[in-house]
Amino acid sequence: MLEIRNLHAQVDGKEILKGIHLKMNAGEVHAIMGPNASGKSTLANVLAGRATYAVTQGEILFNGKNLLEMSPEQRAREGIFLAFQYPVDIPGITNSYFLKAALNAVRKYRGLEELDAIDFLSCVREKLKLLKIEESLLNRPVNVGFSGGEKKKNEIVQMAVLDPKLAVLDETDSGLDIDALKVVAEGVNSLRKKENAILLITHYQRLLNYIVPDYVHVLSDGKIVTSGGKDLATQLEEKGYTWVREWNH
Amino acid sequence: MEPLTQQLERDFKVTGNSWIDRIRKEAFQSLAQLPYPTSEQEEWKYTDVEPIVGAPFRLAERKELLVPFEKRKHLTFSGIHAIRRVFVNGYHCPKLSSTEPLPQGVIVDNLATILQNNPKRVEPYLSRYAKDQNNPFIAINTAFFQEGAFLYLPKGITLEHPIHLVYFSQSNGAAAVSHPRTLVIAEEGSEARIVETYIGDGSYWTNAVTEIVLGENARIHSCKIQEESAEAFHLSTLFIHQNRDSRASSHVISLGGKITRNDVRALLDAEGSEVTLNGLTMASDNQHVDNQTLIDHAKPHSTSDELYKGILDGKSNGVFNGRIVVRPNAQKIRAQQTNKNLLLSDDAKMNTKPLLEIHADDVRCNHGATIGRLDENQLFYLRSRGMGEAEARTLLTYAFASDMIQRLAYGPLETYLEILLLQRLGHAEEELR
Structure with a gap:
């Protein structure tokens, strides 16, 4: 589903990613762990197509298509979803309007009929019920006045509604209390199907107690320095990231 | 002599000796001492009136x-029930106006009719408030207005339905001007909502003056929706005069016109009076929209809240000059003024200037002005959810304006404006809901 080959990327002229290789198949959950400033968020943003991140070398194939040639909206319509580390406030637009506009943009692209207000509402209600999130969320302006946990839960609601093929979660677990963490885990696990893939980017092992990954990769100084099964995360938690840093040299 | 002045001299025909004839003559004569504004005057620095006076x-x-x-x-x-009076080229058009029974004592009529049949009703008010040393266009309106709207709300009356005044202009190619005149008198404890729509076809000039006088504890919610044609000039002045404990609100929505100039002047002339001034400008192409507001806190314990927003695209120009005056001994004043502007293109321009003149010491005044562009993070967020760039821009632009819609605080009008804005932003009506 996703193939990253020798990816190099810069932010403000500074090289952050220094040759990433990663291959993900449908049905798999991968976790990328790494210390601060290792390039985790850069990788997430490059996948979503943020313009301030410049790819200088390498390629990314998504279901055989060249991802780097696509606009952010095309990527979303093709089925990539990024749960933001810092979700953005949008005063003046309700969550419900936002979700409907997003869902219909994606549906239109996929040749599906756009949903009217009634069908949309029943679709969203079902997802909210599943995630045990209150419906009042729909009438609030997007992320305005939301607590950190509410913002992250809102990302998961969007993910559940848009039903992506590849979900990338950029430190969605950071700073969450245990209840919010469970909501996030529930949302991700409900997306875990044989036709989907999930990329968890995280600093902490805790999330992986609730979403058990098939593969764990360790990112350090812009490169994947080691990969393994779920046990690698446990080892990391015990030994700390200083253990990893030694491998860069 | 300016071509406009020559024409006005040819057109001025008042010969009688009634009270209104005297008012008109005075206004006409005052023009000799009122030169047309130039860019050297602070209030006219950015608006060139040459296309009008020339x-x-x-x-x-x-x-x-x-x-x-x-x-x-x-x-x-969109089908909202309103007490509607329609004017074409400044003349009342009874065929297009609504007829309905009004509560006892309420008058909603053609100003010309009242001036003829019952001038005493109007004499204490008309042209008492509409005066300005720096603005000859007000005097021109007084000297030349033909017809207009007169609203009278007796003591304690609340009108259930809004009053909708439609000033329609239709040009035949020659340079033509209408001078719509509106007078609203709200007696003690009365309440009404008034919407003025200015709209038209072709090239013409609208020179409007509205006076609103609020008695004690009266409430008037006024909204002007300007949808003039793309070739039109629109100059207007709204005077609000407030007595004790009265509440006034004004919304000035500017969408059309080639050159638009809106003056709003609120005189808080008694304790406990409160005024809210809202403004929303949406301009593109070569449109020019100049908003000038004056809030005069003449008495203690008066409150004002002002929010003007501008959305400027293309090569459009926006101006906001917001003056707040707190007179000596007008203590315990609260005044809040905000002007926010969104530039959607590199060629759009905005000039904003708040001006506080505070001559009392126990006052709380805040003001702020911003000029910005669409937020790149918000754009990326929307696009990352599948929305196209154009759609994301439209949505964020609409979001910028959305609190101005809410500030109308009247559901049917909010819906109406929402439709207008989305149409303006290129959304078809069926996409709205």
């Missing part, structure tokens, strides 16, 4: 409406 604008003629009113569906407020 043309021999004749009084627009009384006409039938060429385009059937029903075809202009949005003028019927």
